[in-house]
Amino acid sequence: MxxxxxxxxxxxxxxxxxxxxxxxxxxxxxxxxxxxxxxxxxxxxxxxxxxxxxxxxxxxxxxxxxxxxxxxxxxxxxxxxxxxxxxxxxxxxxxxxxxxxxDAETGAELAHSQLAYGYGHEDGIDVGQRWHLELDSGLDDAGQLALARWIVANRTHSWSFDVYPTGDENYPGDGTVARVTGFDEGGCSLRVQRIELVHPDGGVETVVETAARGETPVTVELAFMRLSSVLLPDWGSNGDGQxxxxxxxxxxxxxxxxxxxxxxxxxxxxxxxxxxxxxxxxxxxxxxxxxxxxxxxxxxxxxxxxxxxxxxxxxxxxxxxxxxxxxxxxxxxxxxxxxxxxxxSFPCTEDGPIQEVNSLAAAFNAAQGKLEADLRREQDLTRAVAHELKTPLAVLRSHAEALLEDIDPAKREHYLAVIMEESDRMDALVRELLDLSRLEAGAETLRPEDVDLEELVRRIFARLERPLAEKGCRLSLDLAAVRVRGDCEKLERAVANYASNALRYCSPGGEVRVKLTGPGGWARIAVENDGENIPAAELPRLFETFYRGDSARSRDSGGAGLGLAIVRGMANLHGGRCGAENLPGGVRFWMEVPAAY
Structure with missing residues (x-):
């Protein structure tokens, strides 16, 4: 990594x-x-x-x-x-x-350039016998480099190395002469074997010694000599060039x-x-x-x-x-x-000079807002659970304490029945909480099958005919033949929650209307009940866990605020959606899931 x-x-x-x-x-x-x-x-x-x-x-x-x-x-x-x-x-x-x-006719070479070359006169500049010095034939690469470096180290007056006679009016010499030993090639040309400088004090300094060999070497002394090489750098008042x-x-x-x-x-x-x-x-x-x-x-x-x-x-x-x-x-x-x-330190600044950073800050703020909302929701859930459990626990405790006392046997049966009823209520609450937790965590899975939704809705609402009649309410069913591919048990539970919600909040003498349709590939069930409207601000929150509006939604009405949250979870699990809306003189709850063909 x-x-x-x-x-x-x-x-x-x-x-x-x-x-x-x-x-x-x-x-x-x-x-x-x-x-x-x-x-x-x-x-x-x-x-x-x-x-x-x-x-x-x-x-x-x-x-x-x-x-x-x-x-x-x-x-x-x-x-x-x-x-x-x-x-x-x-x-x-x-x-x-x-x-x-x-020679253009024969192709014979008349002359060619050299790497190391020079000339000199025996008696002075342009005075006496002139000799041309040929060195290339006796110098390998090391010899050429050594000669060039010697010239660079010893030249004083010009680009080449010169020996001047004592009488020269521009550069009078000190009496040093050049002694050249080599082989006469004819045409006043010497194939150089060795060049030495003979100083006035008798000292001899070797300039170069080549590998040239021949039968009879000759030695000449030159009062003037100019020795050059193509390897020499520029020369000037500022010293040698590169x-x-x-x-x-x-x-x-x-x-x-x-x-x-x-x-x-x-x-x-x-x-x-x-x-x-x-x-x-x-x-x-x-x-x-x-x-x-x-x-x-x-x-x-x-x-x-x-x-x-x-x-x-x-x-x-x-x-x-x-x-x-x-x-x-x-x-x-x-x-x-x-x-x-x-x-x-929230909210983070979103008006900085860089758009992408502002977008990141907005994402942080949104995440923080969602986190705070989740924390509030968890706190609300904790308070709601505590509130829902507080009353049945108090009832259980009071009746249990009464059973410990010497009470009338006729009342004992009633107290035991109350304890069982409250235990069942707590058990149902815990089961609903566990189901809702699994839905929100994505732990619930579908067991898909072909479901006749018309028969399922008719069967569930048939159970409400008598309770509705006892409240003086009417039941109206308008059910189309719709089939879906889903989990029958979970769909039944969602519809049952809508049914119990309608029974709970339908006003006495009112009507519960159930309509099942299949428009555009969706199965839609709508449950309407007459009664008070729900405040518009509360409609989006009805499907939140433990949310109950403050309009008579209390424990006495039988709701714990979990039923609609479970409906939402079941709809989402089937790839559907749900919602609620006010009607003139009533409320409509609906759910849509994909229909089967």
């Missing part, structure tokens, strides 16, 4: 669920919209990249023409690496790109894999959502290939993180205020109503 909670908590929890559902629905819509916007921006960037790649092809061609053919491929690769950073912004996107320029290096590296690796699968001619190059490949030719003998990988949904969630937090806090604040206000509005009237009911 669930533990009950206070109404305030029930309201708060229900409202919290609703608010959180609406908040989540709105945030999902906002995330979808942001994700679509980022994807559209990425598509637009892809179109721009294709235009920029055309420019890089022209630079490559000029380098070949201008006698820099040896370095043209390395320069192109360096430039492509910088262009591949396009999807790392805006913040949180962390997308990766892989770019390549190919970056998720692992997610960015995974996207770059996937972009490289898409490019590799496409170049290998695999049927499906793009395997993941957020991946895309495009390629084409420029009509000048060169072509391009662009692969990208990015989770736009994650990027949208990252960009919206503060929106999520702020709106959630705002929703929580609104929920707190609204639920507090609403719960007070609802719970306080209920708590007041509960307290009033517990204290017995």
């Amino acid at each position: 669930r533990r009950p909670r206070k109404l305030r908590w029930q309201i708060a929890l229900s409202m919290a669920g609703t608010v959180l559902f609406l908040w989540g629905f709105i945030m999902i819509g906002l995330r979808v919209e942001t994700s679509n916007r980022l994807e559209n921006e990425a598509d637009s960037l892809g179109r721009d990249i294709r235009s920029e790649l055309r420019e890089q092809v022209e630079i490559y061609r000029r380098n070949i023409v201008e006698d820099r053919q040896e370095q043209a491929g390395a320069i192109l690769s360096y430039n492509l690496s910088g262009m591949s950073l396009g999807l790392t912004n805006p913040e949180g996107l962390e997308g990766g790109m892989a770019l390549a320029i190919i 970056v998720d290096m692992e997610r960015r590296l995974a996207n770059f690796r996937e972009a490289q894999a898409i490019l590799a699968r496409e170049q290998a001619g695999e049927r499906r190059a793009v395997l993941n959502e957020g991946g895309r490949f495009s390629g084409g030719t420029y009509g000048n003998g060169y072509g391009y290939q662009v692969a990208r990988s990015c989770s736009f949904r994650l990027a949208a969630m990252y960009q919206l993180r503060w929106t999520y937090l702020s709106t959630l806090m705002l929703a929580a604040l609104v929920l707190l205020i609204l639920s507090g206000y609403t719960s007070r509005k609802l719970s306080r009237p209920l708590e007041r109503l509960s307290q009033d009911a517990a204290d017995g």
